[in-house]
Amino acid sequence: MVILEAEHLAKRFGPVTAVHDLSLTVAEGEVVALLGLNGAGKSTTLHMLLGLITPDAGSIRMFGMDLARHRTEVLSKVNFAASYVDLPGALLVTEVLDAFARLYGLRRPKARVAELIELFELEPLARRPMMALSSGQRTRVQLAKALLNAPRLLVLDEPTANLDPDAGDRIRGLLGDLARTNGSAMLITSHNMREVERMCDRIHFMSGGRIVAAGSAAELAGAYGAADLEEVFLKVARG
């Protein structure tokens, strides 16, 4: 089943064409990556799919509904995490999660928050204010927040950028399990090619706002005569 279907998206910022004629799909249970150089248009694409910015052209359908027309219903089944989104610094970790749980209208907010605190091993941090956390610790809170509503589509903009190798490895395992067991779809960006090889079923390479290559890691390596995704990235990026 198709969860997300974006067609011919475009976005300009003044003279900059950030995204141009971009189409992509994400199916149930699928983990899809958007890759590309800094400035390629990845975050802009995600922000359009999340309804944070309005596309200049194109259409976005999720769960069979048009995003613009069924915004509240569509977005209730989606969530997002990114290191550049700040959660309120003065609130304790539990307060942040409780507030979002209530905002999302969860039926058993306390129980769900407790589940996610356990899943992301946040017990030792639960009574600390957000501003007293390291960036990697904040990332774990962001991810816990993003899973509160058990989203059918999880959008992650560089989810593991701030994590140490041990935490990164555990979070990748955890997100992978989630996709496999719950059928949650994921759309992620990353500059960590090993992470993408491990997690993602399909990869879209963006360059100058367009998708210039797509396929599984193995298909792309084959097509570009490359040993791994890192080499594919360099070949695509350097034209």
Ligand SMILES: Nc1ncnc2c1ncn2[C@@H]1O[C@H](COP(=O)(O)OP(=O)(O)OP(=O)(O)O)[C@@H](O)[C@H]1O
């Ligand atoms: N609000 C904005 N106003 C003006 N230009 C913008 C804005 N947001 C993005 N851009 C421009 O659009 C282009 C795409 O930016 P975007 O953030 O989508 O890139 P990205 O692929 O996410 O890069 P990175 O890997 O660095 O996160 C860049 O040239 C950027 O400068």
Ligand SMILES: [Mg+2]
């Ligand atoms: Mg970005």
